[in-house]
Amino acid sequence: MTYARITGTGSYLPDNVVTNKDLEQKVDTSDQWIRERTGIEQRHIAPDHQTTVDLAEQASLRAIEAAAIDPQDIDLIVFATSTPDKIFPSSACILQARLGIQGCPAFDIQAVCSGFVYALATADKFIKTGASKKALVIGAEIFSRIIDWDDRATCVLFGDGAGAVVLEASEETGILSTHIHADGRYEELLHVPCGIASDFERVKAGRAFVEMKGNEVFKMAVNTLGKIVDETLEANQMEKSDIDWLVPHQANLRIIAATAKKLNMSMDQVVVTVNEHGNTSAASIPLALDVAVRDGRIKKNEVVLLEAFGGGFTWGAALLRF
Numbered sequence: 001m002t003y004a005r006i007t008g009t010g011s012y013l014p015d016n017v018v019t020n021k022d023l024e025q026k027v028d029t030s031d032q033w034i035r036e037r038t039g040i041e042q043r044h045i046a047p048d049h050q051t052t053v054d055l056a057e058q059a060s061l062r063a064i065e066a067a068a069i070d071p072q073d074i075d076l077i078v079f080a081t082s083t084p085d086k087i088f089p090s091s092a093c094i095l096q097a098r099l100g101i102q103g104c105p106a107f108d109i110q111a112v113c114s115g116f117v118y119a120l121a122t123a124d125k126f127i128k129t130g131a132s133k134k135a136l137v138i139g140a141e142i143f144s145r146i147i148d149w150d151d152r153a154t155c156v157l158f159g160d161g162a163g164a165v166v167l168e169a170s171e172e173t174g175i176l177s178t179h180i181h182a183d184g185r186y187e188e189l190l191h192v193p194c195g196i197a198s199d200f201e202r203v204k205a206g207r208a209f210v211e212m213k214g215n216e217v218f219k220m221a222v223n224t225l226g227k228i229v230d231e232t233l234e235a236n237q238m239e240k241s242d243i244d245w246l247v248p249h250q251a252n253l254r255i256i257a258a259t260a261k262k263l264n265m266s267m268d269q270v271v272v273t274v275n276e277h278g279n280t281s282a283a284s285i286p287l288a289l290d291v292a293v294r295d296g297r298i299k300k301n302e303v304v305l306l307e308a309f310g311g312g313f314t315w316g317a318a319l320l321r322f
C-alpha cells in the first residue's frame, strides 16, 4: 500500500512583530483582554511590499531543503490561501514559476482556516491513487490586508505567515486518514462580505474586511472540533491515548484547550503558537508543525493529529504517523 509521508517541513514569518501593547495605541483594547480571551501576545505583520507568495516561497524552500529533494521532482503543488496575490492566476502557479518548476498541476484551495487540512487531504489522495509522487502543500496568508485596523473585535486576532510540507509517496506509514467537511449555511457568521462578483464597490473602496460573530463561531468551533476528533479516532480504530501530538489550527487558546481536554491530552502534548503568531488562518497548522519538528518535539513515527475549523464553515482533521 502507498502512503503519503511528510518528509520535510518549512515555515516563514515576516520580521515585523506587532504586540498587544502596540495595538493598545491604535484601538480601545488591552493586553490583558487579548491574552485572557485568546492567548495571543503578538503577531507578525507583513510590510506592504511583501505578498502571500513571497512568504510561501520562503516556507517552501525550507521544506524542500528539509526533504532533501530537487524542486524539479515536485509533481503537484496545492496552495491553501484566502488572501491570494492575484485574482488569477492562482498563487500555486505564481509559486511554481518562482521555484523554477514547469508542467506539474498547481492549484489553490480556499477553505479559510481549514485550508491546509483541505490541501493536505487533496494531495494525499493524489499520492494514494498514484497520480503524484512528490507534492508541495502550502498554507500561506496575509490576513492583515483584509482586516479593519479600527475594529478591535477582529484586528487583535490575526497575523501573517506561511508554512509548507513536502509529501512523498512511501511504503512506510504516513497520513493515516483525512476528514474534511463544510456547511455553507453559516456563511455570514465569518466572512468578508464582498468580492469580484458581489459588492465590488466595497472592494474598490478598500473596505473588504473580515466580519465575524466571534461568540457564535467560538461555540460552533468547540462543538464541531469535538465531533471531528471522534470521527477521526473511530475511522482509525484508535484510542485517545494513541495520539502523541495535537497540532491544532491556532485561532484561540481556549478553543485549543477544549479540544485537548476532549482528547484527555495534557497541554504539553499540544503544539501552541497562537501566543506568538496570532491566527494565521491556512498557515497556522503548517507553521506550528514546522516549529515542533524543528525544535525536536515531534519525532519520526509519532502519531500526530491536525485539526481545523474556519469560515464556510469548513472543518477537518488529518491523522498521520510522522
Ligand code: ACO
Residues within 6 Å of the ligand: 028, 029, 030, 033, 034, 037, 038, 112, 113, 114, 152, 153, 154, 156, 190, 213, 214, 215, 216, 217, 218, 221, 251, 252, 255, 279, 281, 309, 310, 311
Ligand atoms: N478588546 C477589548 N474588548 C473587546 C475586544 C478587544 N479587542 N473585542 C471585543 N471586545 C468586547 C466586546 O465589545 C464585548 O463588549 P460588550 O460586552 O460591552 O458588548 C466584550 O468584549 C465581549 O465580546 P465577545 O465577542 O462576546 O468576546 P468573546 O469572549 O467571545 O471573545 C473572541 C471574542 C476572542 C473573538 C472569541 O469569540 C473567539 O475566539 N471566537 C472564535 C474565533 C475563531 O475561532 N474563528 C475561526 C477561525 S478564523 C477564520 O476562519 C478566518
